[in-house]
Amino acid sequence: MMARFWTVLPVLLWLFSAGIATAADEQAWQRGQAMYHKGWNGQAACVRCHGNQGQGREEGGLRAPPLAGKPDQQHLQRALLEGVGSNGQTLHPLMPRYHIDAASLNDLLAYLNVIGTDTPGLTDTRLRVGVSLPANVYGAAIQAGLNRAFDQVANGVYGRKLELLVNPASDQVFVEVASLQAGLQAISYSATDANKLAVIGSLPLPGVANFSDMPASNNFYLLPSIREQASALLTQAALDARSDISGSAPDNVPGNKASQQLTLIYDLGNDPALHALLKELREQARVNHQSLREQIWSAKVRKPGEAVIYLGSAANLREVLASIGDGLVYASAIHIGHASLQLPPAQAARLRLLLPWHTSSPVFDLPTAYSDAAYAAGMVLIEALKRSGRQLGRAELLQQLDQLRDFTVAGFGKIGFHPGQHHGSHGGQLLAVDAEHGIFTVLRTW
Template identity: 80%
Template sequence: MMARSCAALGVLLWMFCAGIANAADDQAWQRGQVMYHKGWNGQAACVRCHGNLGQGKEEGGLQAPPLAGKPDRQHLQRALLEGVGGNGQLLHPLMPRYHIDAAGLDDMLAYLSVIGKDTPGLTDTALRVGISLPDNVYGAAIQAGLTKAFDQVPNGVYGRKLELFVNPAPDQVFVEVASLQSGVQAASSSTIEVNRLAVIGSLPVPGLASFSDTLAQDSFHLLPSMREQVSALLAQAALYARGVASSNRATQQLTLIYDQGNDPALHVLLKELRQQARVNHQSLREQIWSAKVRQPGEAVIYMGSAANLREVLAATGEGLVYASAIHIGPASLQLPPVQAARLRLLLPWRTSSPVFDLPTAYSDAACAAGMVLIETLKRSGRQLGHAELLQQLNQLRDFTVPGFGAISFHSGQHYGSSGGQLLAVDVEHGIFKVLRRW
């Protein structure tokens, strides 16, 4: 028994020490990365001659050798401190003689062992952009929107042409843009451990009811959070309630219907809505499907899937029913015209036209995501890495995309916009009409 306990304790100690060692290794290569790109105590940066990926390049008529890999410590020390190459010959006088200490040398060795792996999909002439899409009309529209954005920079950014890879392996691309959410998780779990893959402007899957506001660490959404979206539905329903209620009625009665009682993310959202309703002097009655409203003409907010949409409309009398254009938008076009006329749908972004179909809306959002990528690449500079891109994304403020609106991010806030549109459904023509923008 004692032997088993000691063995278990030994395993735990080994795991603990291994975790410390891995963290220390990460800090070492990160310090080495700074030296490689910024220089050592004001001396010239290695990247100027040896390239962003350590591949070596021509500088001043001379060909600098590649550095990527696992160089011998003694050879690297002699090259940096004494200017002597691996063959024992003196290096060119343009090669700086660095005054680097032993710890700095260790950090540089750590970075040279991983350089190139931290920037997959990036070369001196190209930047590979990943996008995860289904083979349907929405996938085609999203790809078209992103291509439209890239066409605005035909020569690329700082000489790097933007190349689009559909459904790539994680280690093929530098960044992922405008993917449907179902594809984002695969990209975010990249096997590349050296640096993280940024995901910009992922889009919700049409017809899928999702209420989670949880984002991956380096995922930047252009659209408002679910909390903001449903808050906007509450506000729109309140405007309607004021129009139909008697002037002496102090409290606006709204009915909230949902059909996913076991969804933890939904319950977090409901808590926020109850608090907001009290602030707005709204009486928010909740019903888990199925149930009928108590008063004719009462406004309803439906937070559920498209499967129960017809029954909800049939059971709620003559009042308006507010819902998400993403969750139930495609199904709304299959309704009888009388039922569709009672729907008011929230689209959590703006479009370039007052009349549109849903694939066109997705194309506009994808184009906006592409514009954000281009802007942050311009701000990041020629010496690009994941750290530079993430820094510029976190510093993006009030970047306006025509037809979409202003986008801002900061550390801890990766939902970029707060605008949206209230839509009416035109079943006859298979389109949506914008009633109100904000």
């Protein structure tokens, strides 16, 4: 037995040491990647002249040569420290003379060995786009919306054709667009800051009540924030309270605030994100002179005729409508989903649903609305790719998304982002429900 142990031990030690070496090599190129993109001790970053993929760039009649696949440490050291090229000639004065230690030089060299292969889904002729979708009517609608957008650039962007991959592995795609969140995990990708996977236009799963936006630095949402959506529900109720008998809202006159009794019903009493939201809604109701009575849902009879803001799932919707007589109920079209179309027509007629984006038609079903939102997400990607230029990398794409201002998508509206503000649009539509015909009708936009 001991003899067998001493025979196996060298193999185990070799495997262990090989694993350490692999991890160390990966850490080295990742450190080198950070230097390439951000510079070293305040000195100029290589990416500025040589490109995100090390291809080299031409500007003002000068061309910075490609760096990818140049593993010769001696030549790299002479170029960085002495400004001498591999042919022995002095490099252009615009090439900085760096002060860099041997360990950092090795890290940079390790990155130059892999640059150009460290960004999945990107080649000279193809750009792969990932989307996480279920196999249902919403998944099909989102896929159709993205394909409709990509048809606008059938010949590609800077010669790269856009290829849509449904539910791909994380190492297959360059960017993620219009994935349906909840129930499915979005594509996860661990990378350095310079190589983060951009996530554009994630869409909420219909029929699921969610009160948290969970922002991330590389996520660019097309829809208004949850807080903005809930605030719009109160505003829409106030507009209806000030409407005349014909249903048209009067002009906004200073001091003309609603005096209205509202009941706020919610059925997720232990949700911290919901409680943070409720605090803001109470303040808004106070400013609007709205009397806001709150209740966690139970099947007790409400005061008949009161308007209700319902922040909850579809499970209790029928009972909420039945308990309030002839009053209107305002809710999220996303949280309620298709359950509103399964109501008796008389109940559905008292429902007002807020869709947090614009659609291309005044009459539609919910999958069509999702297709429109996916189309808008695809058009945002295309615009950001055009602005990023041919020398494309994930860092360039993220930068261009952060700088996107007032970009208009036909049938959807204006979209814009700022650093730290990644909710691209700030409007939506108030819908009436036609359960008899299975459609929604736009009452007003906001």
